[in-house]
Amino acid sequence: MPLYLNDDQQMLHDSAAEFMKGEAPVAHLREFRDKQCKDGFSHALWKQFAEMGFTGILIGEEEGGLGLGHVEAGVVLEEIGRNLTPSPFLTTAVAGVEALNAGGKALRDKYFPGIIAGETVLALAIDEGTKHRPDQISMAATREGNGFKLDGKKQFVVQGGSADMLIVAARTSGSAGDEKGLTLFAVDTNAPGVSRDSARLVDSAVAAHVQFDGVTVDADAVIGEVDDGDTVLRRLLNAGRSGAAAETLGVGAGSMDITVDYIKGRKQFGELIGSFQALQHRISHLYSEMEIARATVLKAQQMLDEGSSKAELMVSVAKAKAGKATALSVKEGVQMHGGVGMTDEYDIGLYMKRDRALQEFMGDVNYHTNLVAEMHGY
Amino acid sequence: MSDLETFRAETAAWLEANCPPEMREPMTGEDDAVWGGRNATFKPGQKEWLNIMAAKGWTVPDWPKEYGGGGLSRAEAKILGQEMARLRCRSPLSSFGIWMLGPALLHFGTEAQKKHFLPPIARGEIRWCQGYSEPGSGSDLASLQTSAVDKGDHFVINGQKIWTSYADKADWIFCLTRTDKNEKHKGISFMLFDMTNEGVTTKPIVLISGQSAFCETFFDDVKVPKEYGEGVSSVVYEVNKGWDVAKYLLGHERSMISGGGSEGATSLGAKFADQVGRDAMGRLDDPMLRAQMAEMDIEVLAFRAMAERFGDTFKAGLCHPAQPNMMKYAGTEINKRRHELIMSAGGSEVLEWESDATNGGMTARSWLRTKANSIEGGTSEVMLNVISKQILRLPGA
Numbered sequence: 213m214p215l216y217l218n219d220d221q222q223m224l225h226d227s228a229a230e231f232m233k234g235e236a237p238v239a240h241l242r243e244f245r246d247k248q249c250k251d252g253f254s255h256a257l258w259k260q261f262a263e264m265g266f267t268g269i270l271i272g273e274e275e276g277g278l279g280l281g282h283v284e285a286g287v288v289l290e291e292i293g294r295n296l297t298p299s300p301f302l303t304t305a306v307a308g309v310e311a312l313n314a315g316g317k318a319l320r321d322k323y324f325p326g327i328i329a330g331e332t333v334l335a336l337a338i339d340e341g342t343k344h345r346p347d348q349i350s351m352a353a354t355r356e357g358n359g360f361k362l363d364g365k366k367q368f369v370v371q372g373g374s375a376d377m378l379i380v381a382a383r384t385s386g387s388a389g390d391e392k393g394l395t396l397f398a399v400d401t402n403a404p405g406v407s408r409d410s411a412r413l414v415d416s417a418v419a420a421h422v423q424f425d426g427v428t429v430d431a432d433a434v435i436g437e438v439d440d441g442d443t444v445l446r447r448l449l450n451a452g453r454s455g456a457a458a459e460t461l462g463v464g465a466g467s468m469d470i471t472v473d474y475i476k477g478r479k480q481f482g483e484l485i486g487s488f489q490a491l492q493h494r495i496s497h498l499y500s501e502m503e504i505a506r507a508t509v510l511k512a513q514q515m516l517d518e519g520s521s522k523a524e525l526m527v528s529v530a531k532a533k534a535g536k537a538t539a540l541s542v543k544e545g546v547q548m549h550g551g552v553g554m555t556d557e558y559d560i561g562l563y564m565k566r567d568r569a570l571q572e573f574m575g576d577v578n579y580h581t582n583l584v585a586e587m588h589g590y
Numbered sequence: 591m592s593d594l595e596t597f598r599a600e601t602a603a604w605l606e607a608n609c610p611p612e613m614r615e616p617m618t619g620e621d622d623a624v625w626g627g628r629n630a631t632f633k634p635g636q637k638e639w640l641n642i643m644a645a646k647g648w649t650v651p652d653w654p655k656e657y658g659g660g661g662l663s664r665a666e667a668k669i670l671g672q673e674m675a676r677l678r679c680r681s682p683l684s685s686f687g688i689w690m691l692g693p694a695l696l697h698f699g700t701e702a703q704k705k706h707f708l709p710p711i712a713r714g715e716i717r718w719c720q721g722y723s724e725p726g727s728g729s730d731l732a733s734l735q736t737s738a739v740d741k742g743d744h745f746v747i748n749g750q751k752i753w754t755s756y757a758d759k760a761d762w763i764f765c766l767t768r769t770d771k772n773e774k775h776k777g778i779s780f781m782l783f784d785m786t787n788e789g790v791t792t793k794p795i796v797l798i799s800g801q802s803a804f805c806e807t808f809f810d811d812v813k814v815p816k817e818y819g820e821g822v823s824s825v826v827y828e829v830n831k832g833w834d835v836a837k838y839l840l841g842h843e844r845s846m847i848s849g850g851g852s853e854g855a856t857s858l859g860a861k862f863a864d865q866v867g868r869d870a871m872g873r874l875d876d877p878m879l880r881a882q883m884a885e886m887d888i889e890v891l892a893f894r895a896m897a898e899r900f901g902d903t904f905k906a907g908l909c910h911p912a913q914p915n916m917m918k919y920a921g922t923e924i925n926k927r928r929h930e931l932i933m934s935a936g937g938s939e940v941l942e943w944e945s946d947a948t949n950g951g952m953t954a955r956s957w958l959r960t961k962a963n964s965i966e967g968g969t970s971e972v973m974l975n976v977i978s979k980q981i982l983r984l985p986g987a
């Protein structure tokens with residue numbers, strides 16, 4: 213597969229770009245932030261996502277979706293990133309759907325129609341500490357009757373407050389650090405014993421701390437196999453991480469573009485500041501980092517779609533590289549805007565904030581750098 | 591099986607059967623590369639490998655067959671490269687003719703020039719060097735002064751080049767000369783001539799690596815015929831239009847030098863963990879070095895994806911024409927950092943400059959040599975200037 217978008221993917225890119233820019237540009241984020249929107253995103257927009265077919269991107273055609281892959285999900289996510297569009301796309305249509313794809317038909321029949329229609333929102337209840345450490349999951353799921361009882365706490369559950377269903381990773385055996393013994397559950401958020409406490413984040417998205425107090429679920433809430441949750445979790449994480457990398461890439465690219473535009477127009481010392489070599493060299497370096505990140509993200513997604521055994525390594529490389537490049541982009545962006553870069557009125561600061569939140573989502577640069585070392589055997 | 595899968599299987603089988611075992615061992619130094627030419631020297635297996643590959647046209651797999659190439663499609667050439675890498679087959683031939691002059695001739699040459707010059711390049715019979723830089727003209731290459739004066743059926747060349755890599759070992763030179771003093775870019779011609787011509791002399795320059803693959807090259811009333819045969823002009827493209835050829839060739843040169851960033855993409859970490867030692871968890875027992883190694887693994891794998899994407903988009907005509915400058919910049923900077931890390935992981939042992947244990951200080955010499963990557967073929971600063979102007983369209987050209 214050549215490492216660029218094919219014609220169909222390019223068409224999807226064009227329509228996603230037009231849609232985000234037209235329906236949900238940065239002004240849309242500001243509007244929702246300023247009215248202190250409870251869920252942090254527009255349900256009406258989520259419906260429009262559905263009309264565009266985006267919500268069913270990873271759902272098989274026989275189940276009413278588009279039957280596309282991670283490359284296509286990434287194409288949409290990059291435009292989401294570029295426009296800072298608030299939506300539950302990554303958690304619901306990408307990571308959530310990918311987990312359900314590994315589960316049974318009953319669960320898919322239950323949730324897919326609502327997701328495709330843009331009515332259902334999913335959130336991922338994985339992390340328990342302040343950093344992403346899925347290997348350290350200790351929340352307990354004990355057998356009870358023909359089902360399970362869940363007790364414990366999850367945090368940084370993005371869109372957890374507005375979600376209809378949570379994908380919860382808990383321990384049915386073993387202890388924190390063990391690879392086996394995890395089980396994934398689909399838990400409806402109105403189940404008794406689930407309490408959620410939402411917090412607005414720096415990027416004005418909303419994430420929840422979720423408490424499970426003796427929440428009982430049926431055996432058919434299990435996604436995949438009991439004690440073998442790591443297989444499903446792996447799929448979920450690969451989809452979520454490569455997706456987050458694509459969205460991060462969009463944030464970095466968007467931030468670079470507005471910065472290039474800005475320095476082409478701002479005059480100091482009687483010259484356009486974009487003509488100063490000190491700035492040119494830094495922004496050209498940034499351009500080169502963004503191009504490398506773009507190739508890396510696309511490579512990871514192609515490898516996932518091909519089912520390559522090295523896909524996981526490349527996903528970590530992509531999350532780390534996109535993270536580094538975009539962190540540089542927003543930092544240089546604010547700096548090159550000068551004083552106005554610090555103001556709320558200019559958009560560049562919004563990019564910096566979204567980048568920070570995405571860095572923490574599903575593993576930051578250090579986390580994935582460590583994984584790369586482990587996968588390479590040292 | 592699809593045609594490409596069949597091609598992959600057949601290629602792998604053919605390589606297995608034909609690549610001599612010596613050519614599947616890792617290279618131990620620069621002198622393991624095969625440069626060909628009239629005075630070529632070969633180690634065991636090298637000549638055999640060159641000849642078998644040249645016979646199939648696989649020294650230049652994607653050149654047309656009539657010019658000594660393999661006539662492979664883009665996809666097939668990519669598969670050949672992948673299979674060679676997988677089976678650790680060495681490249682049969684290192685050559686400025688293949689990397690630089692060949693692509694320029696394929697693009698700008700006349701049919702007669704292509705038929706005359708390309709097959710000997712593909713077979714490794716003629717070794718070429720590049721006469722671009724002059725003592726006063728490096729980054730500002732178009733200010734070059736070496737003159738070529740039209741004398742009817744020949745030109746007379748006078749001047750000096752510098753940094754001519756392997757000029758003392760090369761058979762022919764592709765040389766930029768000034769044919770019009772009143773124009774800067776539009777007064778340059780791209781000429782081909784034999785280094786054994788009377789009036790050509792070379793003097794090696796010793797580098798900080800102790801190696802001296804580079805020369806000062808002097809031209810003292812060198813007579814260059816206008817034609818080497820019917821239609822085989824010594825000037826490529828047209829007189830005074832050599833800058834177009836030079837720039838096109840630099841694009842290829844820059845992509846080639848950038849390859850450093852993708853070379854040896856296998857992780858160094860595990861190897862160094864075995865040398866430095868491992869902690870109770872099996873990790874490289876030097877957390878800072880381990881972190882740096884892993885960061886470098888990410889940079890190298892990421893750049894390798896970029897190199898693949900660049901190759902694919904370049905061949906499909908989808909990349910920005912100035913993109914090779916970005917590849918050159920990024921690849922060479924990564925390569926330099928990578929060699930810093932190799933030195934640091936090697937510790938005191940790799941400092942031995944002249945000893946059998948270090949194969950004559952190979953690691954240290956390679957480290958020093960990489961410092962030229964961000965200078966030769968245009969410096970990193972110049973690459974960034976080009977990106978700023980041609981890709982980002984920043985003001986102040």
Ligand SMILES: Cc1cc2nc3c(=O)[nH]c(=O)nc-3n(C[C@H](O)[C@H](O)[C@H](O)COP(=O)(O)OP(=O)(O)OC[C@H]3O[C@@H](n4cnc5c(N)ncnc54)[C@H](O)[C@@H]3O)c2cc1C
Pocket residue numbers: 478480481485488490491547548549550551552554
């Ligand atoms: C939080 C805050 C508080 C402040 N408080 C005060 C205050 O109390 N009183 C006051 O008077 N001012 C104050 N300032 C203003 C501050 O001094 C200016 O923001 C600063 O001088 C930069 O000017 P500028 O914002 O116009 O950026 P610009 O001059 O437009 O610069 C934009 C970018 O171009 C770069 N640039 C500009 N010229 C060149 C060049 N020749 N070569 C290379 N790069 C160049 C800059 O480094 C910057 O990255 C404050 C600013 C901030 C952000």
Ligand SMILES: Cc1cc2nc3c(=O)[nH]c(=O)nc-3n(C[C@H](O)[C@H](O)[C@H](O)COP(=O)(O)OP(=O)(O)OC[C@H]3O[C@@H](n4cnc5c(N)ncnc54)[C@H](O)[C@@H]3O)c2cc1C
Pocket residue numbers: 719720721722723724725726727728729730752753754755756804962965966967968969970971972975
């Ligand atoms: C190992 C090696 C092999 C080489 N092989 C060949 C060869 O085979 N054939 C050949 O023709 N040449 C060859 N070269 C020459 C090479 O192309 C030149 O060295 C290169 O173009 C830089 O020119 P210079 O050395 O004159 O440096 P200068 O142009 O003098 O540059 C000095 C410094 O100033 C910076 N600088 C210059 N202009 C600008 C600008 N506008 N903006 C910002 N910074 C600037 C440069 O980046 C550099 O850091 C080789 C060089 C080396 C080191």
